[in-house]
Amino acid sequence: MKKLFTVLLLAVFMLAQFSMASAATVAGDASITAIPDFSRAVGVDVDWAATGMAAGTKNILIWSREYPAAAYAMSECQLVATINGTSDASGTFTYDFTATALAIANGDQIEFTITVDTDDCAGAPTTPATDSVMGTSYVDTGYVNGIKGNPPSTAAAAGALDTVSCNTFEYWALGADDFGLPAGTPYSGFDQWNLSTTGTFAPPAPIGATSDLLSWKFTFPPTATGPWTVYFTVSDKAGNVTPPAVPFRNAVPVIPAELAACDDFTDTAGHENEVYVRYLADLGLISGFADGSFGPDNTLTRAEAATLFEISNGYDETLLPTSAPAGCDFTDVSASDWFAGWVWQACDDGFMNGVGGGLFDPNNLLTRGQIVTIMGNVANASPLLYGGFINTVNIMTAYWGFGFPFPIREAAWTDVPVGAYYATPVIEAYGLGIADGTSDTTFSPDQPVTRGEFAKMLYRALSRQ
Structure with missing residues (x-):
């Protein structure tokens, strides 16, 4: 894959002052x-x-x-x-x-x-x-290095020519000054994204000196017409500026679907994950409850996660197995369970495994460490298994699944033990911008993941290049 930026090598400042004596014997x-x-x-x-x-x-x-x-x-x-x-x-x-x-x-x-x-x-x-x-x-003389994420899509059009599903979405990117540098190599620090679009927006503030995550959320106004272009030219503190990134949309005319509001729920307005929930719902990848709510702060079960991943993989109920495939015959999953086919398919694809003792534990809550581990399984599954939104050139399958040199950003987690089954997936999911920590020093891998958090992770994982 062509990277969005090239690698940066740069500088820390050192100044030494000593007593002066001129090279010639003159006053001054x-x-x-x-x-x-x-x-x-x-x-x-x-x-x-x-x-x-x-x-x-x-x-x-x-x-x-x-x-x-x-x-x-x-x-x-x-x-x-x-x-x-x-x-x-x-x-x-x-x-x-x-x-x-x-x-x-x-x-x-x-x-x-x-x-x-x-x-x-x-x-x-x-x-x-x-x-x-x-x-x-x-x-x-180098540039900031990183990746960018266009909204998820299965359109045949190239990312630069794609349109969005509804009027509100996130266009995001991750860049780092020190990406790929050996320990101790000097560098200057990330500067700014230099965003450009024909629309109006408020660029986010940088989050740090060495790496930055751009989360650019904006809404097409109802009056939007004609071609729109969205791109950035990221710069470092030495003044190196990348050529313009391949645009998310390159003078693509606004279409009526882009002016329609995304699917809505009674409890998502103003929620931190509202954009991800509504956009994925518009794509048919997630859904709410009968009362019109989504429950963004509700927890997610293992059976629900199996269902959501396989929907993203292009499955519907008519395509699911009616009996357990070899190696997926769990004693706590019966054919009469609503989730049986989804669990069996996720197991057969290698996305999710049992918990031991012949159990899948479908109703147990999924943790943040488990959800990124499942994403790692999806990313590294055989490409022949891919379908739907997973079968696109996206962050999860194009970078995580092909040995991209991690991480673009790093964190010193105090609650991710070395050797834990989720340690590497946490590093990789965070390093690619798919998952964020719960603080600067904690990932909270044993904390149940919420439906809103999952929507954000899935949106980022399926974001196209």
Whole structure:
């Protein structure tokens, strides 16, 4: 799969200040007062200041080198300013990497030093004094890396040309500055998504310096007409900007179905998972109760989960087995149970297993750790089993199921033990943006999953590329 972004290598800031002595015996002190936290290979702005300059022409010179591999060289000496007469001065010098002899690459550390001389570089000493004022920075030429999720769809159209099922949906993406970098590699941090659309919206605030999850929810206004385009150009704090992402819709005209409200329930208005519940209901992947409610905060049973996954897999009651397939004959599931065919199909597909002792435990509550484990089973099942919405180029099957290098984002969970059966699925589901934690440090794997939480996870898992 083509990734949405390319990998980023970048920078943390380091600045060391030492006592200054000029390279030539002339009066005056010069210092580097600031260097950006990070820089691209195009160049870097170096702030400088000079004080106590004696009468006469004095030159402020700046030198650079790849640190610590290379020595200072005359070819890296550049004139910062020429000062006539007794003067204090300061300014910013843009050191142009493209015009230097340095071979700059991602992750390189560049050291700068500044001197006061009577001559310019042509007549200056061949190297600066060892105690000249120095500062260092790292270099970045790469981009943020990540994935994006278009609303779930089984349309034959490419994602860039697809339309939505109803007027309210989530277009989301996950990007990280440090994705794929070895431990200890410097990087600058995620900056912003730079969202663009012909509609109106309020972009969400970033959630962190190293990774960011974009959850872009908006509603087509009733007056929407003509072509719409939705995309972003994510940037990092070094100023690297990706080319525009492949749009969710590329000048696709609004159709009447996109102006119709999504399926509604009596108890979802204002709920944090309302968009996911209503959109999946509009697709026919989930349903509510006879009284018109959905119960977004209600818990989910194992039998219900088997049903919902197989509906997403393209099954209906007419396609289900009427007797238990080999290896799926559970003593607590009989043919007269409403869920029997769904449980047998989920077992036969390898999505869900029993709990031991010949039991499936259909009425027991499903936990958050169990639900992401089932998703991992779905993602890694044989592609020949796929149908319906699972048989699309989506986050779960196109990334999780094909060995995508996890994770794009990471968390230090205090409640996910090493070696727990759900440990890897938790890391993978969170790392792909499918599941969120219950706090910055907890995933709550043993907590029953709610119907609303499941709707969000399923929406994200089935999101198209």
